[in-house]
Amino acid sequence: MFTFDLFWNALVAGALLGGFYAAVSLGLSITFGQLDIVNIAHPAFVILGAYIAYMGNEWWGFDPILTGLVAAPVFYAIGVGVYRFYYEAFERRDDEALRGLAFFFGVMFIVEVVLIMAYGVDFRSVQAPYIGGNWEIGTIGIPTRMFVPCMVSIAMFAAVYTYLARTFTGRAILAVSQDRLALELMAADPVRVKQVGFGLGIGTAAIAGALLIIIIPIEPSVGRLYIGQVFAIVVLGGLGSISGTLVAALILGVAESLVSTFYGPSWAPAVAFSVLLIALAVRPQGLFGR
Amino acid sequence: MTRFWIGAGAVIAIGLLLAVTDIIANSFWFFAAYVVLQYVVLATAWNIMGGYMGYVNFGSAGFFAIGAYTAIVLYNLVKAPLLVMIPLSGIVCGLMGLGMGYLTLRLRGVYFAIGTLALAVVLETLMVNWDYVGGATGAYVIRPRTLEPFGDYVKFLTFVMLVLAVIAVAAARWIERAKFGRGLHAIRDDEIAAECAGIPTLRLKLIATTLSGFLMGIAGAPFPLYVGFVEPASAFNLAYAVNAIAMPMIGGTTMWAGPVIGALLLGTAQQIANVTISSELNLLIVGLVLVLFVTLAPEGIVGLVRKYFGRGR
C-alpha cells in the first residue's frame, strides 16, 4: 500500500542506509576499483571488524565506533600482509585473475567459519547510548542508530577521499593501475603503493564493521549478502571513481529501502544483485565510468 | 572398449552389487557415499566451465538448488518419479546455463564470476518468496522407505547418483579428447585469438555452459528425496559453491581425473570430519586446503603427480 508518509520515511531511511553502504564499499572501491585486486573477501573483513567491535563492547564496554577506530591500524597491517602474500603468490607470477579470485573466495570462507566456530550462528549486537533513539521531524522518523553510522561513514569517506586526492601516496594509489608511466615518473614503487592502498582498503573495513553492528545484529554468514551490495555499488559507481561509489551507495540504499517498504524485506537482497547483474550486463563501465 | 569404459562399467557393476545386496548393511555408508558422488558430479560440471574454458562460476549452489526445486515442483504437481525429475531438472538448469552463456558476451573474467554469484542470490530470493515450493520455511517430500530390489531407498538413490557421476565424468572425458575440448582450451588461453583462429567461440561457450548447467541440475534433482525436506538455506548452501570450486582446484583442473580425485578426497574427508569432529571445522579445512592448493600447487594433485612421475599424458 502506497502512502506518501511511507514513501518519505523509506526515502530517508534509504539515504541513511546508503550513507552506511558507502563505508562498506569504500574499501572495495580502492582495492578493486583502483588496484584491480578482486577482493571478494572484503565483506568478510567487514564482518570481522563487526565482531571485534562486539568483543570490545561485550568485554570492556567500549564504544563500538571507538573500537573500530582503534582496530583500523591493525586491519591496515593485516591488509598489508594479505597483499604481500597475494603479490608473492599470484600477482608476481602473472596468475592473479582466476587463482587470485579462488584465493579470496577461500579467505572469505575461512573468516566466516572461524567466526562461526568462535561465536556460533547466533545474532550478536552491541550497546551504545545512541542506539535506540529516534528523532521525529514531522511524520518522518530518524533512528539514531542509522544516523550516527551514516555520519561516521561520510566523515571517513571524506577523510579517505582527501587523502587520495591530496597526498603523494594517495595520488599514486589512484594512478597505479591506470597509468604505470605516470607512476614511474613519480618514482613510486608500484608494489609498495598497492600495499598501502590495500592496507587502507582493509583498514576501512574495521570501521565499516563497527558501523554495521550498530545498525543491525549480525551473524557470521551475513557477510556473503554484502558481496552483492559492495560489488553492485563499486561497479555501478564506475570502477576507479571514488566519488561515484558514494553516489551509487546512496542510490542502492534508497532502492533497497523502497523495495523493502513496499514489497517486503524478503525481496531486499535481490535488489543489490539485480542492480549488479543489470549494471554488469548493460553498462559495465558504471554510471561515472570512463 | 577402452580401459576407461571397462573401468566405468566395473564401477557401476560393483555399485549395483553393493546396492542390491546386504554386503554393506549399515545405510550410513550409503548416505555418506551419496554426498561424495554428488560432489563428483558438481565438481566435474564446474570444471567444464571453470577448468576447460576458464570461466569461474561462483553460482554452482544456485544451479544445484534449482535442480532440487525443479524436482519439488514436479513432485508437487504430479508426484513425478525420480527418473523423470532428473532429466527435467537437467533441462531447466541447462537452459539456465545457456542464459549464463549469453552473459559471457558482455562479461569476461572477474565480472563474469561476480555475475554468477549475483545470479545465485537472485535465484535464492525468488525461491524464498515463492510459496508454492515452500518459500522461506521449506517443503517436505515424502521419500519411499524401500524400493526393490535395492531394499532401503537410500541405496537406490546412491546407485542413481553413481550412474550420474559416471555420466558426468564420461562427458568431461569426451570433451577433453574432442575438437570441442581443444576449442575450449583455446578460449581459456585467449578468447580473441581463438575467434580469429576460426573457432566459433560463442557457440562453444554456449554448449559448455549449457552442459555444465545440465550436469549441476541432475546433481540437485535427487536432493529433495535424499533429505526429505528442502529449504532455501540448505539447497543454496555456500558449501556447494565452495566445494564445486575447491575440489577441481585441489584435484587439478586440466583433466577429468582432477575433479574426481578432489571430490573423492575432500568429500570423504568432510564426511569423516562431520562425524568425528564438527561440521564447522570440516568447512574450515576445505577453506584452508583450497587456499593452500591455489597458492602452492596451482596444477592440483594431477599436476603434482605428473611432475614427480614423468609427464606422460
Add this chain to the structure above:
Amino acid sequence: MTGETILAVEDLTMRFGGFVALDSVNAEVYEGERLGLIGPNGSGKTTMINCISGALGNYTGTVRFRGRDLGSLKPHRRTRLGIARSFQIPRPFRSQTVRENLAITIEYATGASGAERDDRAEEVLQSMGLGPRADAISAGLTQIEMRKLELARALAARPQLLISDEAMAGLSSNEVDELLEILFRLNESGVTIIMIEHIMRAVMRFSQRIVVLDAGKKIADGEPDAVVADPAVERAYLGD
C-alpha cells in the same frame, strides 16, 4: 602482376562514442598484391584491420571479400573464408605448445583433422623455421619466436588474404629481414598480403603499393616512391 579485386572497403566508418576512428575510407586490394598500410600512431590502421577481420562488427560502410559483402559476419567465419590476421602484440594460446597452437587453428579454420591436420602443422612449422621449437610451451618463446608463431598461426588458417599487424616492431634488423623473406615467399605462393608497419625500410622494400591513413582518412594511395614524395604524407608524419 596483380589480378582482380580480392578485398574492397567502401565508405568504411567507425566511431567510438564521439571519436571518429575511421572516416569513410575507400580502398581496394588486388589478388596476389603486397600492400603496405601506413600512418602515424592513432591514424586508424589497427581499427581498419579490426573492421576487416570482424573484431569490430559495428562499423558502417561495406567490406567486400571477393565481391561478397561481409556484413556482420563474425571473425571466425571471416577466417574460414580466407582472411587471416596476426596481432600486433602476440596472442598465442599460452598454455599450449607451438604445434598445438597451429593444430587447433588448422582444425577449426580449415576443417582438416587427424593425420592431414598434423602434416599441415608440420609443414607450417618447417616453413616458418619453428621446427626446433615445435613442442615448447608457447608462453616461453622469445620475441622473434612469438612473432613467427603469430604469423604461423595466421598461415595455418590457409588464408588467401593475410593481414600482418606490425609483426616487426622491436625486432633487430636481421630478424626483420628474416620475417620479410618469409612474407615474400608466402606472397609468391599466391597469398595476398596487407602489411601494417612502422619500419619504413621494411614497408618500402616489401610493398608494391602503399595506402596512407591519417586521422581516420585515407590521404594517399599509390606506388611507394610516389607516396613517400607526396607532400600530404610528409605533413601527416612531420606536422605542419
